[in-house]
Amino acid sequence: MAKEYYKAVRCTRGREWIFRVSTGQDVFEAFQKFAVDNQVEFARIHTAFMGGFEPARMLIWAPDTNDSTNWHHEEPMDVQNLTMLLSMGGLIHIRKGENGEREPFPAIHYVVGAAWNAPICGGHLIPGTIAKGNLECFITEILDIETYLDDDVNVGAPETWYYNTKGVK
Numbered sequence: 001m002a003k004e005y006y007k008a009v010r011c012t013r014g015r016e017w018i019f020r021v022s023t024g025q026d027v028f029e030a031f032q033k034f035a036v037d038n039q040v041e042f043a044r045i046h047t048a049f050m051g052g053f054e055p056a057r058m059l060i061w062a063p064d065t066n067d068s069t070n071w072h073h074e075e076p077m078d079v080q081n082l083t084m085l086l087s088m089g090g091l092i093h094i095r096k097g098e099n100g101e102r103e104p105f106p107a108i109h110y111v112v113g114a115a116w117n118a119p120i121c122g123g124h125l126i127p128g129t130i131a132k133g134n135l136e137c138f139i140t141e142i143l144d145i146e147t148y149l150d151d152d153v154n155v156g157a158p159e160t161w162y163y164n165t166k167g168v169k
Contacts, residue, residue, distance in 0.1 A: 009162045011042075014141030019045075021135040027053070028106060028127045034139070035092045035104030042142040042162075043092040045108055051085030051135035056112045058123030077123060082132055083112035086120065092139075093162075094147045102149065144168070 015038075021030040034040070056079040064073035090108030097103040106125065113120030144166050 007161065009145055009164050010168045011145040011164065012143045014143040016141070017139045019137050019139045021051075021131045023131055023133060025131050026127055027129045027131055027135055028108075028125050030131075031092060031106035031108065031125075032104055035106070040092055040104060040139075040141055041094050042145050042147070044140045044142055045088065045090045045092065045106070046138050046140065048085055048088035048110075048135065048137040050133070051088070051137075052082060052115065052132040053079075053085065053112060053129050053135075054082045054132040055080045055128065055130060056083045056110075056118075057126050057128040058110070058121075059126055060121075060123040074124065076126060077121070078128075079112065079118055079121065081116040081118040083116075083118045084114045085110060085112055085135060086114060087111040087122070088125075088135075088137055090125070091142075094149070096149050 019034065021027050031045070035043070058077055059074040060077045061071075062073055062075040064070035067073075088108060088110040090106065092104050092106050094102050095105040108125040109122060110125055111120065111122035112118065144164055145162050146165050148161050148163060
């Protein structure tokens with residue numbers, strides 16, 4: 001049996017948006033509401049070109065003191081000072097929520113720092129990250145792709161895999 005080095009799914013681009021979240025808005029919730037309002041099931045979030053947060057909330061990998069083999073343990077980290085968005089990328093995809101229903105999930109990595117003595121740090125965007133100034137980025141819808149939801153391994157987690165809905169490899 002040949003060693004499998006990677007997985008890849010062919011897809012195409014759909015609609016494209018310039019996206020803005022203004023001062024005082026929860027950034028995670030804005031991405032999720034955008035996906036619902038525009039019936040986006042899969043999209044790429046890229047090229048953030050403006051943004052600040054206060055506070056910036058993220059999940060970071062941290063040692064699991066109960067299970068040393070759990071390399072994927074995450075804990076929330078908050079940076080209360082004003083931060084500048086330095087980089088952001090990720091996706092919106094459908095996942096199975098806590099209640100088993102399909103929901104759009106913004107799985108976004110971001111890096112902040114460089115303001116008011118804030119450290120440069122990054123992690124997974126979580127609710128409670130509030131825009132200060134405007135966050136602006138591009139969102140590109142991805143077509144012909146679907147998320148595998150038929151397993152119960154990652155219910156409530158962003159890790160999934162995908163398949164091409166048109167059968168193209």
